Amino acid sequence: MAVTVETLEKLERRITLTLAATVINSEVESRLKKLARTVKADGFRPGKVPMSFVAQRYGAQVQYEVVNDKLGEAFSAAANEAKLRVAGMPSIAQKDEAAEGELAFDATFEVYPEVKIADLADTEIERVAAEVTEEAIDKTVEILRKQRRSFAQRGAADVAADGDRVTIDFEGKIDGEPFAGGKADGFQFLLGEGQMLEAFEKAVRGMKAGESKTFPLAFPEDYHGKDVAGKEADFLVTVKKIEAQHLPDVNESFAKALGIKEGTVEALRADIKKNLEREVKFRVLAKNKGAAMDALVGKAELDVPKSLIAGEAERMVANAREDLKKRGIKDADKAPIPAELFNDQAEKRVRLGLVVAELVRSQNLQAKPEQLQAHIEEISQSYEKPAEVVRWYLSDRERMAEVEAVVIENNVTDFILGKAKITDKQLPFDELMATA
Template sequence: MAVTVETLEKLERKITLTLPVDTIQNEVNTRLRKLARTVKMDGFRPGKVPMNVVAQRYGYSVHYEVMNDKVGEAFSVAANEAQLRVAGQPRITEAEKAPEGQVAFDAVFEVFPEVKIGDLSTAEVEKISTEVTDAAIDKTVEILRKQRRTFAQRAQDAAAQDGDRVTVDFEGKIDGEPFAGGKASDFQFIVGEGQMLKEFEDATRGMKLGESKTFPLAFPADYHGKDVAGKTADFLVTLKKLEAAHLPAVDGELAKSLGIADATVEGLRADIRKNLEREVKFRLLGRNKAAVMDALVSKAELDLPKASVQAEVERLVAGAREDLKQRGIKDADKAPIPEDMFRPQAERRVRLGLVVAELVKANNLQAKPEQLKAHVEELASSYEKPADVMRWYFSDNRRMAEVEAVVIENNVTDFVLAKAKVTEKSVAFDELMGQN
C-alpha cells in the first residue's frame, strides 16, 4: 500500500492509518469467545457464561485492547513501508473523517535526523599527556606507609604536632547553650590531616597531655550541620592521650606486606609504577576522549528528536532519585527534581550518541572481536586472578555491551585524532590525578 507521510515540523511527521471496522469487530468477537471459555462469573458454571453477558462485562476493555494492537501493527507496517526511522512512541488520535466502513487514526511521531558531519581536518583538539615521575612514585610510597603506620604514647611533656594522633574530650556551646553533635568523649583524630576544622586543629596543636583549652570556632556558612552553619561556638577541649606515628621503613618487609612478588624496594617501586601508568592511561584516555567528543559535536549539524531527549531526561531523573535513595534520603521517590536541570545534559548525550553512531556507520568503526578481547584482558590485568575476571565479563551480555561501547568510543577517538588539528600538551601527574 502507498503510505502518505506528512511533514509537520523539522523531525515531526504524521501518517493517517485506516482500519476496516469489520476486521476490528471480528477480532473482538474472537477474543470474547476465547474469554467466555475460561471466565468465572457468579451464577454461571465456568465456560457456560452467555456471550451477551461476557460482551456486556468485558466488551469495552477487549475492544480497547484490539484497537491498540491493530493500530500499533498498522503503524509499524506503514513506518516500515515508508522506510522511516521512528524516534520514540507515536501520539495516536482518532481522525475526524474516515472512509465508510473504516476507522481512521492520525499518528504523529518523530524520525531520527540526518546527521551532517563537517570537515574533521579543521577540528581542533588538545591532547594531553602525563609522565609517571619518581616524585609520583615517592608520594605513593608515602601514602602506603601512612596506611600501615602504628602509634605509640609520647612523653608526658610532649606537645601535639602534625602527624600525632590525639584523643580528646570536647564540648561546644553557642551563646552559652550546648548544641547537637557539639560534645564527644575519647574522640580520636590525627593532627594536620584536615579531619577537623582548621580552628580545632590549630587549638589542639601544641597542647600537652592533661591540658584543657577554650577557643572560638566559626562554622563555615556551607557547613553540613545546618543548625550551626555560619555560627561561632566556644569549645572546651581536653587532651587525654597523645601518640606519635611510626611509619614502616621502605624496605623488603614493606614490599612483602603489600604482596609484591619481587619483595625488594626496586620491586615495590616497579609495581607502583606499573599501577600508576595503568591508571594514568585510563585517565588520559577519558580526558582526551572528552576533548575529541566536544570537537566532533562542534562539527556536526542535526536536529534533536524531542522524544529521545525526553527519554534521556527521564533516565537522568531516575538516576538522581536512585542516588538519593542510596544516600539514605527519606522519601527520595517523592523528592522534587526539576527536569529542566537535566535537559542540557540530556540534549548533549542524545546529540553525541547520534553523531557517534553516524561516524561509526560511515567509517566502519564498529568494535571488532579482537578489540573486545584485548580490552577485557587489560581490565582484568590489574586483578589477582585475571582469568576469573575475564570469564566474569564474557559470561554476561550486558557487561560485554558496556565493553563494546567503550571500544567503539576509543575507535571514534582514534579516528578523529588522526584527522583533526591536534595540539599536544603535557600536564603534571598531580593535576591529572586531581591531587594537591
C-alpha cells in the same frame, strides 16, 4: 497504499492511521472467547462462565488492548513503508471523523535528524600525556604505609602534634546558641591531615590529654553546612586521648604484606608503577576523548529530537533515584526529582550520541572482534585472576555491549585526533590524578 506524511516543524511528523472496525471486533471476540476458558466467577464452573458475563466485565479492557496492539502494528507498517527513522514513541490521538466502518487516529512523532559533520582538518585539539615519576611512586608508598599504620597512646605530658590521632569532646555555639552538628563526644581525627578546618586543628595542636580550651572559629563562606557558612562560632574542646602513629618500615615484610610474591622493595615499586601507568593511561584517554568529542560536536549541525531528550532525562532521574537508594535514603524511589533538572545534560548526551553514531556509520568505525578481546584482556590485568575476568565479560551480552561502546568511542577518538590539528601537552602526574 501510499502513506501520507505531514511535516509539522523541523523533526516533527504526523500520519493518519485507520483501523477497520470489523477487524477490531473480530479480534476482541476471539480474545474474549479465549479468556472465557480460564475466567472464574461465583456460581459457575471454570470454563462455563457465559460470554455475556465475560464481555460485560472484560470487554472494555480487551478492546483497549486490541486497539493499542493494532495501532502499534499499523504505525510500524506505515513508518516502514514511508522509510521513516522514528525517534521515540509516537503520540496517538483518535480523530472525531472517520469513514464508515473505520476508526481513524493521528500519530504525531519525531524522526531522527540528518547529521552534517564539517571537515575536522582545521579543528584544534590539545592532546595531553603524563608519566609516572619516581616521586609519584614514593607518594603511593607513603599512602600504603598510612593505610597500615598503628597507634600508641602518648604519655600524660605529651602534647598533640601533626600525625597524632586525637580523641576529643567538643561543642560549638553561635551567638550563644548550639547548632546542628556542632557537638560530639569521643570524636577522633588525625591532626594535620586536613580532616578538620585549619582553625580547629590549630586550636587542638599543642594541647595535652585532659586539657580544655575555648576558641573562636569562622566558618568559610563556601562551607558545606549552609546553616553555618560565613558565621563565627565559639567552640569548647576537651582532649580525651592522644595517640602517636607508627608507620611500618618499607622492607621485605611490608612488601609481602601487600601481596608481592618476590617480597622485595624493588618488586613492590615495580608493581606500583605498573598499576599507576594503567591508571594514567585510562585518565589520559578519558581527557583526550573528552576533548575530541567536544571538537566533534562543535563541527556538527543537527536538530535534536525532543522525545530523545525527554527519554534521556527520565533515565537520568531513574539513575539519580537508584543512587539515593544505594546511599540508604528512605523512599528514594519516590523522591521528587524533576526531569527538567537534567534537560541540558540530557540534550548534550543525545546530541553527542547522534553525532558519534553518524561518524561511526560514515567512516566504518565499528568495533572489531580483536579490539573487543584486547580491551577485555587489558581490563583483566588489574585483577588477581585475569582469565576469570575475561570469561566473566564474554559470558554476558550486556557487559559485552558496554565493552563495545567503549571500543567504538576509542575508535572515534583516534579518528578525530588523526584528522585535527594537535597540540601536545605534558601534564604533571599530580595534576592529572587530581582531575575527576
